[in-house]
Amino acid sequence: MVTARFCPDISTIPASLWRALFSSGPDNASPYPFARYEFLLALEQSGSVSAQQGWQPQHLLLEQQGAPIAVAPCYLKSHSYGEYVFDWAWADAYAEHGLDYYPKLLIAIPFTPVTGPRLGIAEGQDPTQMIPLLTQALQQRCDQLGGSGYQLLFAQPELHQQLEQLGWLHRDEIQYHWFNRGYGDFDAFLATLAARKRKNILKERQSLESVTIRRLPGEAITPRLWAAFFAGYQRTYLKRSGHEGYLNATFFHQIGQSMPEQLMLVVAERGDEILASALFFYDQSCLYGRYWSELTHLPNLHFELCYYQGIQFCIERGLARFDPGAQGEHKISRGFEPVRVHGSCDLRHAAFRAAIADYCQRERILQAERLAALRQRLPFRHP
Numbered sequence: 568m569v570t571a572r573f574c575p576d577i578s579t580i581p582a583s584l585w586r587a588l589f590s591s592g593p594d595n596a597s598p599y600p601f602a603r604y605e606f607l608l609a610l611e612q613s614g615s616v617s618a619q620q621g622w623q624p625q626h627l628l629l630e631q632q633g634a635p636i637a638v639a640p641c642y643l644k645s646h647s648y649g650e651y652v653f654d655w656a657w658a659d660a661y662a663e664h665g666l667d668y669y670p671k672l673l674i675a676i677p678f679t680p681v682t683g684p685r686l687g688i689a690e691g692q693d694p695t696q697m698i699p700l701l702t703q704a705l706q707q708r709c710d711q712l713g714g715s716g717y718q719l720l721f722a723q724p725e726l727h728q729q730l731e732q733l734g735w736l737h738r739d740e741i742q743y744h745w746f747n748r749g750y751g752d753f754d755a756f757l758a759t760l761a762a763r764k765r766k767n768i769l770k771e772r773q774s775l776e777s778v779t780i781r782r783l784p785g786e787a788i789t790p791r792l793w794a795a796f797f798a799g800y801q802r803t804y805l806k807r808s809g810h811e812g813y814l815n816a817t818f819f820h821q822i823g824q825s826m827p828e829q830l831m832l833v834v835a836e837r838g839d840e841i842l843a844s845a846l847f848f849y850d851q852s853c854l855y856g857r858y859w860s861e862l863t864h865l866p867n868l869h870f871e872l873c874y875y876q877g878i879q880f881c882i883e884r885g886l887a888r889f890d891p892g893a894q895g896e897h898k899i900s901r902g903f904e905p906v907r908v909h910g911s912c913d914l915r916h917a918a919f920r921a922a923i924a925d926y927c928q929r930e931r932i933l934q935a936e937r938l939a940a941l942r943q944r945l946p947f948r949h950p
Contacts, residue, residue: 569631570630571630572630578608578612582604585687586604589602597828600826600850601681602683606676609822614815618643621646623642624641636688640674642672642675644673645669648813650720651893652680652720652721652910654912660919669715671709671715672716675719686701702735702913705913706915709915720911722911724907731911734913736913736920736927737931739907740909742892742905743899745881745888747881747886753875753879771867771870771875772867774867775835775868779837780834780836783831784827785830785831786828792841793816795844799860802861833873840863843861845860846858849884853886854877874898875901878902896941899944899945902946905942
C-alpha cells in the first residue's frame with residue numbers, strides 16, 4: 568500500500584533520503600543544483616520561502632509500507648509570484664465569479680524557471696507508476712486544504728507528457744538557450760554567425776576593454792564580493808520591479824557555504840570599484856544564469872557578464888547547454904535559440920477546468936506558431 572505525507576519543512580526529511588531519491592549522492596558530484604537539498608533548505612532557513620511569503624512548504628513524500636519511494640518539492644501558494652508560467656488571469660476570473668483561486672498546490676522550485684527533475688524516485692521503482700500516485704495525492708491534499716487545483720512547472724518534457732496522458736492540462740512557454748556544438752573557442756562560435764551579428768558581438772565586447780572581468784568559482788567568492796553582489800541584486804530588483812528581490816542575503820550566504828562547487832560568479836571591476844556581477848550555477852552538462860547584480864551601469868556590460876562569459880565557460884568546460892534565464896528575445900541575435908519549456912496543471916472546478924482546457928489548447932497553438940517565427944530569426948550563417 569502506498570501512502571502520501573506532506574511535510575511542512577524540508578528539514579523533517581533526512582538529507583540523505585532526499586539525495587538518494589534525486590540520485591544526487593556521492594556518486595553524482597554535480598547534480599541538477601536546484602533540486603538539491605542544500606538549495607531548498609537555504610530557501611526555507613533564510614525565510615525566503617515560508618507561509619508568510621506565500622510559499623508554504625508541503626513537500627510530498629510517497630511511502631510504500633513505510634519505505635520512501637518518491638519525493639517532490641511542493642508548496643501551498645497564496646499568490647502566483649515567482650512561478651514564471653503565468654495564471655493571474657485565471658485567478659481574476661475566479662474572483663469575478665466569487666470563487667477563491669488561492670490556495671493552490673505547486674510542485675516547482677521557487678523563483679527558478681529552470682527545467683529539471685521535479686520528482687525524485689527510489690531506485691527500482693517504475694517512474695510511470697509514480698505519476699498516478701502523485702496525482703492522487705495532490706487531489707486528496709487539494710481537497711483537504713480547499714485549494715483550486717495543482718500545478719507542476721519546468722520538469723523534463725517526458726514527465727509533462729505523462730501528466731497530460733493522465734488528464735492534466737499542458738502549457739508551453741518559450742525560453743532561449745545556447746547549445747554547444749563542439750566549439751573549440753569563442754571565436755569558433757562567432758564564426759558560425761552571420762557577419763553582421765558577429766561584428767555586433769565583437770563591438771559590444773570591445774566597448775568594455777577598460778573593464779576587468781573575472782570568473783570566480785564559488786569557493787573564491789569573498790565576503791566583499793558577496794556583499795557587493797547582494798547590494799546590486801537588490802538595486803536591480805528595485806529598478807525593475809519596485810521591490811528588493813525574492814531572496815535575502817542569508818540565502819546567498821548559505822548556498823555559498825553549502826554548495827560552492829556548483830557556483831560561479833562573474834565580476835566586472837574598474838580599479839577597486841565593483842561595477843556589476845552575475846551569479847551562475849552549473850552541473851555536469853548545463854550552465855544556469857540566475858542572478859544579475861548591477862551597481863554601475865555601463866552599456867553592454869549585462870551582455871558580457873550574463874551571456875558571453877557564460878558561453879566561454881561552457882566551451883571551456885565542455886558543457887552542452889547554457890540556460891541564461893527566462894524571457895528575452897534579444898538573446899536570439901547573440902546565438903541563443905528559442906526552445907519550449909513546459910507546465911502542467913489541473914483544476915478542481917469542473918466548469919472553469921473546461922474553459923481553461925480550451926484556453927490551454929489555443930495557447931499551445933499560438934506558442935507553436937511563435938516558436939516557428941522566432942526560429943526564423945536565428946543569427947547563424949546558412950550552409
